[in-house]
Amino acid sequence: MTKLSTVLLTVLLVTVACGAGSRAGTPSVPSGAIQDDSGAARAGPFPSPTPGFATQAPERGGVLVLANRSDPPAGFDTLRTSSIALIHIGGALFGPGNLVRRCRANMFMVCPDLATSWTAAPGFAEWTFTIRPDAYWHDGVPFTAEDAKFWFELAAFDTEATGTRRVSAYSRGLLGFIERVETLPNNQLRITLAERNAQFLEILANPRLKIAHPRHLMEQAIRDGEPSVTPLSVGLVGTGAYRLEQYKPTTSIRVRRFERYWERDAGGRRLPYLDGIDYVIIPEPFAMDAAFRTGRIDGGARGRAHYLDAPRKRAYDRAFGDQVTYAEVGGDTFRLAFNVLRPGPWQDARVRRAISLWIDKQAAIPVVLGGFGWTSPGLGPENPFDQKLFLNWPKFDRGTLEERRAEAVRLIAEAGFAEGFKMGHLCRSISVDRCVFLKDQLTGLGIELTLDVVDEGRWNEARISLGHDSQGGAGTPSPIPEGKEAVYGRFSQNPDAYSKHEDPVIGGLFRELRQALTLRQRVEIWRRFDHYLFAEQAYIVPIAVRIEVIPYRTYVRGLVIPPVDDHTHTDFATVWLER
Numbered sequence: 001m002t003k004l005s006t007v008l009l010t011v012l013l014v015t016v017a018c019g020a021g022s023r024a025g026t027p028s029v030p031s032g033a034i035q036d037d038s039g040a041a042r043a044g045p046f047p048s049p050t051p052g053f054a055t056q057a058p059e060r061g062g063v064l065v066l067a068n069r070s071d072p073p074a075g076f077d078t079l080r081t082s083s084i085a086l087i088h089i090g091g092a093l094f095g096p097g098n099l100v101r102r103c104r105a106n107m108f109m110v111c112p113d114l115a116t117s118w119t120a121a122p123g124f125a126e127w128t129f130t131i132r133p134d135a136y137w138h139d140g141v142p143f144t145a146e147d148a149k150f151w152f153e154l155a156a157f158d159t160e161a162t163g164t165r166r167v168s169a170y171s172r173g174l175l176g177f178i179e180r181v182e183t184l185p186n187n188q189l190r191i192t193l194a195e196r197n198a199q200f201l202e203i204l205a206n207p208r209l210k211i212a213h214p215r216h217l218m219e220q221a222i223r224d225g226e227p228s229v230t231p232l233s234v235g236l237v238g239t240g241a242y243r244l245e246q247y248k249p250t251t252s253i254r255v256r257r258f259e260r261y262w263e264r265d266a267g268g269r270r271l272p273y274l275d276g277i278d279y280v281i282i283p284e285p286f287a288m289d290a291a292f293r294t295g296r297i298d299g300g301a302r303g304r305a306h307y308l309d310a311p312r313k314r315a316y317d318r319a320f321g322d323q324v325t326y327a328e329v330g331g332d333t334f335r336l337a338f339n340v341l342r343p344g345p346w347q348d349a350r351v352r353r354a355i356s357l358w359i360d361k362q363a364a365i366p367v368v369l370g371g372f373g374w375t376s377p378g379l380g381p382e383n384p385f386d387q388k389l390f391l392n393w394p395k396f397d398r399g400t401l402e403e404r405r406a407e408a409v410r411l412i413a414e415a416g417f418a419e420g421f422k423m424g425h426l427c428r429s430i431s432v433d434r435c436v437f438l439k440d441q442l443t444g445l446g447i448e449l450t451l452d453v454v455d456e457g458r459w460n461e462a463r464i465s466l467g468h469d470s471q472g473g474a475g476t477p478s479p480i481p482e483g484k485e486a487v488y489g490r491f492s493q494n495p496d497a498y499s500k501h502e503d504p505v506i507g508g509l510f511r512e513l514r515q516a517l518t519l520r521q522r523v524e525i526w527r528r529f530d531h532y533l534f535a536e537q538a539y540i541v542p543i544a545v546r547i548e549v550i551p552y553r554t555y556v557r558g559l560v561i562p563p564v565d566d567h568t569h570t571d572f573a574t575v576w577l578e579r
């Protein structure tokens with residue numbers, strides 16, 4: 001288990017019921033009564049001042065200009081990709097969540113979004129949501145339970161209710177096993193799960209799961225034989241705080257305030273405060289820096305290459321002084337994951353464990369994480385979050401690097417591969433530095449890592465296939481254990497899983513998690529899972545977690561920056577400009 005995952009799960013043990021939302025990990029039947037969640041409160045322990053929080057009343061108007069690392073891929077389809085290039089913009093268009101969201105005041109709690117309330121049957125396999133009566137699509141059509149049903153069927157099933165075959169949503173595994181989705185009287189939706197899951201709300205609150213698929217614009221197209229219709233092909237009609245005004249591919253995306261957006265702040269004022277947001281597409285990080293320096297943009301892009309490293313941050317400090325502030329978010333994990341369904345030495349757990357022990361994880365921070373990060377699962381410095389709030393979890397591999405490497409040599413010889421071997425690696429083109437680091441590291445163990453460097457389109461396809469011996473995997477998993485099956489689970493049910501395996505033990509442990517009703521049970525299960533996945537079987541080698549640094553002008557106020565997961569709070573509904 002990564003230290004980031006440790007932090008997130010441990011938060012569940014210490015989160016107390018305060019402010020809006022349902023407490024993460026509380027298995028009692030949730031009521032989901034509407035409570036205020038519009039203040040730009042600090043989202044949790046944070047290593048540096050959160051930009052934009054001010055005591056004065058927000059000013060209305062103005063257009064925020066942000067960089068975006070690329071055009072959103074896959075036709076802006078949130079069921080096809082979780083790319084931050086989409087979610088950074090998608091929050092404004094499609095909203096911060098779906099029926100529920102991560103609370104602004106505390107992202108580890110769940111708040112109402114397109115549903116005003118919910119109930120769970122005593123067995124936690126049946127969940128009923130009351131849909132918000134004042135939510136509208138951007139073309140003025142009311143959002144109803146039928147719309148929610150349509151989206152859940154697209155997200156959860158291979159075949160939509162019309163009978164038209166669709167490619168499975170990449171996120172299918174995130175939702176678990178949904179058996180049935182039904183509309184009820186009074187604009188309600190009932191979701192029946194195949195088995196008990198007391199943490200379904202926390203799973204559903206994942207900000208990647210955005211409803212970007214208007215039934216009234218897509219259903220007929222699917223019936224007419226166009227199952228791959230995308231949000232872009234129907235005009236990017238969402239329910240978020242901002243509507244699309246203009247999209248110029250490779251250049252910019254302009255969104256403007258949606259006057260019928262339902263949300264209000266604590267003082268009863270309508271959100272959003274801004275007139276709009278312009279996203280300028282800037283693929284090159286140094287071009288983004290130049291745009292910031294000349295005043296063309298007010299804030300940086302989110303995305304692996306665009307986050308500031310230590311030298312670039314020092315340049316910002318010198319150039320802007322107190323006119324720049326930084327959001328710092330616990331980010332993605334640099335990892336190595338094995339395809340054990342593909343023949344090769346890596347099918348032997350001793351070989352995988354040897355590789356895990358051999359890699360100098362601490363060295364990755366300055367070399368590939370820009371100097372901002374911590375090692376995982378705990379070989380390096382303390383993580384940047386306030387340690388008072390978290391338990392000290394057991395750590396693996398406490399020995400020195402020399403001791404670990406000696407054990408690695410012993411294990412790989414015991415497995416019969418002392419002379420080394422070749423292993424292929426799927427390498428994302430924007431992460432070549434990580435791939436080269438792995439290649440250099442493994443040379444010392446006699447392993448020749450062969451890199452297949454691919455662009456974003458090919459990477460999105462290849463990472464869910466069995467065509468490579470190893471890969472790094474995508475993004476950051478859910479902040480709760482039950483939501484991690486999509487990336488840690490069996491390949492047949494979770495094609496986007498980092499490691500490609502069909503281990504029934506993993507499936508059984510996730511089943512135990514879904515059945516658990518107390519935090520104590522969940523922690524005990526996750527500790528066993530943690531050791532099995534990362535130490536005993538070593539399907540995945542977590543190397544280091546990046547701290548993602550995003551620059552903003554200090555006049556950008558009201559930002560809600562999550563302590564972890566940069567996909568969270570991208571709606572920018574509470575942002576305002578102090579001029």
